[in-house]
Amino acid sequence: MGLMTRLRAMGVCAVLATGLVWPAARAALAPWAALKGKTVLLVTGGADSPEPNDDARVARHLRELGFVVRRVDASAPASDAVGASLIVLSSTADAHELGDKYAQAAVPIFTWNTYDYPNLGLTGAVLHRDYEVIDPVQHYADSFAVLYAYGANITSEISRAVGLEPQLFGTLYLEPQTAGWGRPGPGGTVIADFFGSRTHAAVFTYERDATLADGSVAPARRVAFYLGNDDFHLLTAVHGPAAMSAHLRSWAIGRKLFDAALRWAASPPPPVPAYDPAALDAKIRRFAQGRKVLFVERVHGGEGHRSDAAMVAHLRGLGFTVTVADQMDPQSRARGMNLVILSGTCSKWKLANKYDDVRVPLLSLEGLLSDSLHFTGRVRYRDYGEHGELLESDDPPENYLDIVGAWSPMAAGLKPGLVKFTHHPGVLKWAWPLPDATVIATLPGEPREDAIFGYPKGARMAGGFIAPARRALLPLDNPTFDDLTPQGKALFDAVLLWTLGG
Amino acid sequence: MSKVRRGATGNRRGAVLAGLAALTGVLSASASTSPVQVLQRVAVGGTGQVRALAAGPDAKHVYAAVGEEIRSFDDRGRAASNVKLSGVVTGLAAGAGDTLYAVVKAPARLVILGVRPLHVVTSVALHAGAPSGVLFDSIANQLFVASRAGHSVTRLEPRTGKRLGVARMPGMLAQMAANGRGTLYVANSARDSLDVVSADKMALSGEIPLPGCRAPSGLAMDPMGRRLFVGCGNGHALIVDADLGFTFLKLPIQQSDALQLAFAFHPLGPSGWKGGTFIAGGEELDAIRMYAFVHYANGGKLALPGTVSALALSPPAGELWLAIAPAADAGGELLVLRRSDKGGAQ
Structure with missing residues (x-):
């Protein structure tokens, strides 16, 4: 030996x-x-x-x-x-x-x-x-x-x-x-x-x-x-x-x-969960019981509507009670909710600064909201940005992520290294969070372009903002949910579960 | 009456006592690594032990507690006058103006003396145990008496001796130092730490650990740099940031369980070291040289003819006085030390 x-x-x-x-x-x-x-x-x-x-x-x-x-x-x-x-x-x-x-x-x-x-x-x-x-x-x-x-x-x-x-x-x-x-x-x-x-x-x-x-x-x-x-x-x-x-x-x-x-x-490190979508599914179903999710989207938004509908159906299928809100609805829609999800179909410009201080966990599927949500600094394309958006990004479409935080339950048990996130290359958003965030995945070859990360409650976020509850980023552009690979779906569920406190 | 001795390196007038040639040789050889050298040796006489020394504020007199007497010596080492008190004197401290404080072991008393001429002004009873030391904080105008047997420190009004408060402290209390801003520090030999006392309340306000230090007995303070110098029984001197209670330097020194320390700026005169601490208690004198508030180093060592029982530093006179305890074959004596070439201008 x-x-x-x-x-x-x-x-x-x-x-x-x-x-x-x-x-x-x-x-x-x-x-x-x-x-x-x-x-x-x-x-x-x-x-x-x-x-x-x-x-x-x-x-x-x-x-x-x-x-x-x-x-x-x-x-x-x-x-x-x-x-x-x-x-x-x-x-x-x-x-x-x-x-x-x-x-x-x-x-x-x-x-x-x-x-x-x-x-x-x-x-x-x-x-x-x-x-x-x-x-x-x-x-x-x-x-x-x-x-x-x-x-x-x-x-x-x-x-x-x-x-x-x-x-x-x-x-x-x-x-x-x-x-x-x-x-x-x-x-x-x-x-x-x-x-x-x-x-x-x-x-x-x-x-x-x-x-x-x-x-x-x-x-x-x-x-x-x-x-x-x-x-x-x-x-x-x-x-x-x-x-x-x-x-x-x-x-x-x-x-x-x-x-x-x-x-x-x-001290002994935490146990690393194995990649087991079935076990993850069972766990999140147990967790979903009695929990309410506010899903904020651009209602009747065209391009991403089918994907949003699929996500809502997925959440309801898991057992969550899901309320859909339009991006123009007031933040008060979040009252009584256990989780807020901001869809990638939301317009950053229309959403304004809503939900940044919501006192329940928040999962953003839109990386371009990262400055307004205090996930990162204020300079677009330095602190946050995107790959693959026609005319808006110099970087090519991408469908792989590099898992760098395999130890975290947010990584769904996936091994370190490249993982195929979506079937087809497309738009992937990223941000460079502060040290309180746990980074799970980056864009390949881009250690500063972090695609999946989470802030625990009490974390110091950009501008000294203290996270009132967990915050996470998972980049799902408008139509992407339907295109997730099984590994991508597992990441979605794992990040969702972690954000909720599981 | 004391006799005046003169070391071989001395250049003062006076008689050189016979039979000290060998001893003088030792002192001279050792002086080569020391910032000070012995200029004068003063026989105390009889079997009396000097338990305490205090330098007068006029830089012209030093006071020695010998048995039940307080004797004054002029700047030439000549006995000037003496006063007999009601018991063995265990501590001396120069006060403001012409005041001198003495503490008597039994019956326990604080004696306030005037020094022009040396006389008793008043005397007050102490009720917190037999006194083992006295400290006058000239900056804060505060007077403290420690009692090792009574596990206490008493604060008294400096002019009248009226008791202002008593702090009870377990352990073995040794030398005291004050910061001039209402805080008293006491070396606690039994607890390997410094006790910190709020003078206003005469209550313990904390304890400063002394890493690597065993049986600390000697203590001095630089109130400007806010440094405490601690003499430890296991052969170390620690320098402590008094503000943080943080030991940042440890230097090797002699081993003794009864160390006494004295710090002063320009301790050996205006053109000498910027600052220095002298440490005595065994048969050696150690010095710590201050270069800056964060820079200190061993400043030399001097072998002595016997065990030191008391120490006093007189920066205005540029003199260090040491009392050598009597031994079986020799009576007690006082050593007057001045700057050697190692303690020269910087």
């Missing part, structure tokens, strides 16, 4: 074992007590480590958290990870020495070795564009700037554990420091960023089975953190009377963020 096979098998076993301990259907941070005694492989530069460094402090901290720490240097074989529950990669390890030896390890990885990010597939390979290390020698001014970061995501488990808010916080204590950033792919989740830019992620993660920046699939959880060689002890924290200040508690969160991210990495 090859090493990677053993590592993968070990990961599977670990998941099975931990699944017995944490049977919860959705992922949650494991309690520290449950992580006690787990082995961490701490990979450092060993004798070749730059000085000063905080590796000893990190090792001590890991032990204090209850982990059993096994230290190896960068030249150690990947087989040393066998039996470990978590691999921690210090920046003191030479990234060239590390290479990609841990890239396929089915063991979670927590790393602050920024130069190794591309080797792990966490970012692209171009220095300064995809990743960078800021240090006081090469980038003196910026080394002050990295003392601050922004909370980019406020709804991830890590964010909730820390109480991360969409505001500035102190990363490291007060001296110019070394810190790294990376630009993850669409399958990643940016937790915190430098300079207010999600392309300069200070902390980012990949869920198991998420698609990495290099197109490969994460065999286990991955966490990238902004630390440098010797600044672990400078991760911010507050004690004494100052800790009574909510402002300071939400400011000095560096150490808490480190611990929460570490804990997330070591």
